[in-house]
Amino acid sequence: xxxxxxxxxxxxxxxxxxxxxxxxxxxxxxxxxxxxxxxxxxxxxxxxxxxxxxxxxxxxxxxxxxxxxxxxxxxx
Amino acid sequence: xxxxxxxxxxxxxxxxxxxxxxxxxxxxxxxxxxxxxxxxxxxxxxxxxxxxxxxxxxxxxxxxxxxxxxxxxxxxxxxxxxxxxxxxxxxxxxxxxxxxxxxxxxxxxxxxxxxxxxxxxxxxxxxxxxxxxxxxxxxxxxxxxxxxxxxxxxxxxxxxxxxxxxxxxxxxxxxxxxxxxxxxxxxxxxxxxxxxxxxxxxxxxxxxxxxxxxxxxxxxxxxxxxxxxxxxxxxxxxxxxxxxxxxxxxxxxxxxxxxxxxxxxxxxxxxxxxxxxxxxxxxxxxxxxxxxxxxxxxxxxxxxxxxxxxxxxxxxxxxxxxxxxxxxxxxxxxxxxxxxxxxxxxxxxxxxxxxxxxxxxxxxxxxxxxxxxxxxxxxxxxxxxxxxxxxxxxxxxxxxxxxxxxxxxxxxxxxxxxxxxxxxxxxxxxxxxxxxxxxxxxxxxxxxxxxxxxxxxxxxxxxxxxxxxxxxxxxxxxxxxxxxxxxxxxxxxxxxxxxxxxxxxxxxxxxxxxxxxxxxxxxxxxxxxxxxxxxxxxxxxxxxxxxxxxxxxxxxxxxxxxxxxxxxxxxxxxxxxxxxxxxxxxxxxxxxxxxxxxxxxxxxxxxxxxxxxxxxxxxxxxxxxxxxxxxxxxxxxx
Numbered sequence: 001x002x003x004x005x006x007x008x009x010x011x012x013x014x015x016x017x018x019x020x021x022x023x024x025x026x027x028x029x030x031x032x033x034x035x036x037x038x039x040x041x042x043x044x045x046x047x048x049x050x051x052x053x054x055x056x057x058x059x060x061x062x063x064x065x066x067x068x069x070x071x072x073x074x075x076x
Numbered sequence: 077x078x079x080x081x082x083x084x085x086x087x088x089x090x091x092x093x094x095x096x097x098x099x100x101x102x103x104x105x106x107x108x109x110x111x112x113x114x115x116x117x118x119x120x121x122x123x124x125x126x127x128x129x130x131x132x133x134x135x136x137x138x139x140x141x142x143x144x145x146x147x148x149x150x151x152x153x154x155x156x157x158x159x160x161x162x163x164x165x166x167x168x169x170x171x172x173x174x175x176x177x178x179x180x181x182x183x184x185x186x187x188x189x190x191x192x193x194x195x196x197x198x199x200x201x202x203x204x205x206x207x208x209x210x211x212x213x214x215x216x217x218x219x220x221x222x223x224x225x226x227x228x229x230x231x232x233x234x235x236x237x238x239x240x241x242x243x244x245x246x247x248x249x250x251x252x253x254x255x256x257x258x259x260x261x262x263x264x265x266x267x268x269x270x271x272x273x274x275x276x277x278x279x280x281x282x283x284x285x286x287x288x289x290x291x292x293x294x295x296x297x298x299x300x301x302x303x304x305x306x307x308x309x310x311x312x313x314x315x316x317x318x319x320x321x322x323x324x325x326x327x328x329x330x331x332x333x334x335x336x337x338x339x340x341x342x343x344x345x346x347x348x349x350x351x352x353x354x355x356x357x358x359x360x361x362x363x364x365x366x367x368x369x370x371x372x373x374x375x376x377x378x379x380x381x382x383x384x385x386x387x388x389x390x391x392x393x394x395x396x397x398x399x400x401x402x403x404x405x406x407x408x409x410x411x412x413x414x415x416x417x418x419x420x421x422x423x424x425x426x427x428x429x430x431x432x433x434x435x436x437x438x439x440x441x442x443x444x445x446x447x448x449x450x451x452x453x454x455x456x457x458x459x460x461x462x463x464x465x466x467x468x469x470x471x472x473x474x475x476x477x478x479x480x481x482x483x484x485x486x487x488x489x490x491x492x493x494x495x496x497x498x499x500x501x502x503x504x505x506x507x508x509x510x511x512x513x514x515x516x517x518x519x520x521x522x523x524x525x526x527x528x529x530x531x532x533x534x535x536x537x538x539x540x541x542x543x544x545x546x547x548x549x550x551x552x553x554x555x556x557x558x559x560x561x562x563x564x565x566x567x568x569x570x571x572x573x574x575x576x577x578x579x580x581x582x583x584x585x586x587x588x589x590x591x592x593x594x595x596x597x598x599x600x601x602x603x604x605x606x607x608x609x610x611x612x613x614x615x616x617x618x619x620x621x622x623x624x625x626x627x628x629x630x631x632x633x634x635x636x637x638x639x640x641x642x643x644x645x646x647x648x649x650x651x652x653x654x655x656x657x658x659x660x661x662x663x664x665x666x667x668x669x670x671x672x673x674x675x676x677x678x679x680x681x682x683x684x685x686x687x688x689x690x691x692x693x694x695x696x697x698x699x700x701x702x703x704x705x706x707x708x709x710x711x712x713x714x
Contacts, residue, residue, distance in 0.1 A: 031280035
């Protein structure tokens with residue numbers, strides 16, 4: 001089964017976080033900011049050509065790049 | 077020793093507004109020894125004596141990733157050099173985003189200090205349909221919880237009372253949250269699957285589980301079908317096309333407004349300075365001392381004070397954009413560009429602040445985690461056109477750029493030129509960053525995980541306070557370094573005789589060096605005199621072109637003198653080409669002793685400070701020469 005990642009969603013789509021991969025500083029910051037299993041996340045704005053995306057994470061706005069969203073696995 | 081209480085919280089929780097409300101203007105700002113983290117102290121007078129309040133930098137977690145977070149963690153644990161052990165701690169949380177804000181609270185509760193939680197932005201939470209049972213939350217956290225509205229409307233009395241309880245030792249140390257197994261030391265995340273097996277993930281999961289338990293049944297969210305005002309605004313303001321268009325319009329409007337709104341105030345200051353000069357002239361006996369006071373002191377400082385209104389307006393705009401939440405959106409829009417040259421949108425905020433002044437801009441880089449990325453941002457921040465360059469731009473634009481306006485006076489050629497001068501530094505910074513990131517400060521592109529705070533009405537008090545604070549700094553520097561330089565210039569042009577003075581002699585000596593830029597010795601000396609501080613250039617020009625501001629000539633006297641100035645053969649000295657060459661030199665050159673000093677302090681090395689100074693000076697000279705020579709070749713603006 002292919003895993004669904006946050007950077008595969010399009011604007012307006014919602015999902016539930018499964019887990020964050022890796023144990024580097026970026027993963028740590030994502031976890032601290034609330035990207036934990038069970039958190040609900042909705043893509044609110046996408047910018048083309050590799051620009052950052054804006055998501056609503058449990059009620060607040062967070063920006064992250066596609067490479068960072070690639071660390072976040074979703075429940076499908 | 078006075079008892080000390082620290083204020084901490086996530087960024088954008090209104091912590092500083094609250095801190096200012098409690099301490100007023102009695103604050104001391106400095107640095108922690110050995111690190112470049114701001115140490116901000118204020119004092120609160122209570123019936124039980126004076127309490128020392130500490131405003132710690134905004135932080136998401138005590139697991140330190142940046143120098144700021146490391147200091148916060150050390151201060152709380154009483155390990156920070158230059159800080160006494162704390163008597164208590166106040167955590168400010170955003171009620172509209174309680175879940176994530178409680179992450180830091182869960183860490184603070186483990187430190188073992190008497191703790192108060194301020195539940196700020198209750199009004200915003202209410203508007204978002206969130207209701208919180210404060211009494212129940214207080215019981216579950218085991219510490220006092222004080223609800224408060226954004227921009228500090230009420231609740232301050234309650235907080236004051238709670239602070240006094242801390243001082244009196246009436247607040248108990250909270251019970252530890254107890255998220256680790258006391259025997260194994262493992263995080264009690266309730267998960268054993270391999271996916272979240274890292275200790276980092278285990279800790280985050282354990283803390284968020286605790287938060288879910290704390291909030292269960294006491295926080296209610298009314299589900300709404302209408303999206304929030306902030307989200308709807310973001311649909312437009314962060315849109316890839318409209319967002320960018322609006323961003324450019326906001327910037328253009330800002331510069332045109334500075335140009336047209338400050339005028340009347342400037343005239344008032346101008347008249348005041350002239351009147352002061354005349355009054356002094358009316359009773360002082362003629363002689364060297366009178367000339368020194370009238371021309372050197374009043375004329376020199378007065379010609380700079382005239383620009384105070386513009387500087388205050390610029391700071392007001394930047395503080396406003398920062399406080400209403402737009403600055404983070406600008407960083408979001410800019411990230412794509414910054415990622416391409418090897419930085420992140422986070423570097424944009426220090427750069428935009430540098431448009432007011434490079435000193436707060438350089439200090440704002442402290443939120444950038446990676447040292448190399450921080451240094452790159454520091455090195456290009458002084459390229460942004462700060463408010464000290466405004467006097468040169470406004471003077472030369474008023475004198476040599478035609479005042480044509482469009483759209484009923486909303487946009488004008490002069491405003492556009494002012495905008496272009498500000499855009500120049502930013503445009504030049506892009507290739508410089510690209511080169512630095514591939515040579516001396518090589519490194520991978522940093523991440524861009526950033527919170528975008530909800531839009532809010534800015535606290536006019538905070539915005540006004542910040543602009544006032546900057547104005548104070550400007551006047552102080554006008555009073556010291558600018559005054560000193562004005563007196564030096566006056567002395568050089570007064571001795572040995574007014575006709576054969578040292579100022580002119582030095583000027584003639586350097587003229588060959590500045591000739592390629594289209595300048596004569598008078599412009600050359602004015603620019604040279606402005607190397608310690610840019611603002612000096614106006615006083616230096618007044619001296620070079622024989623204008624006596626304090627003798628009753630107002631600053632339009634300088635303007636007319638420049639327009640009428642000629643070469644020895646009678647050809648006009650200034651045209652659009654020479655004006656542009658001077659402005660471009662100012663835009664790109666590092667003519668600021670204070671900036672060099674702050675770069676040395678923030679990078680902890682003279683090498684980087686020297687590097688910034690050298691590359692900017694060479695760049696300024698070459699760019700000014702090229703623009704002048706090209707315009708001269710095509711006969712434009714000569």
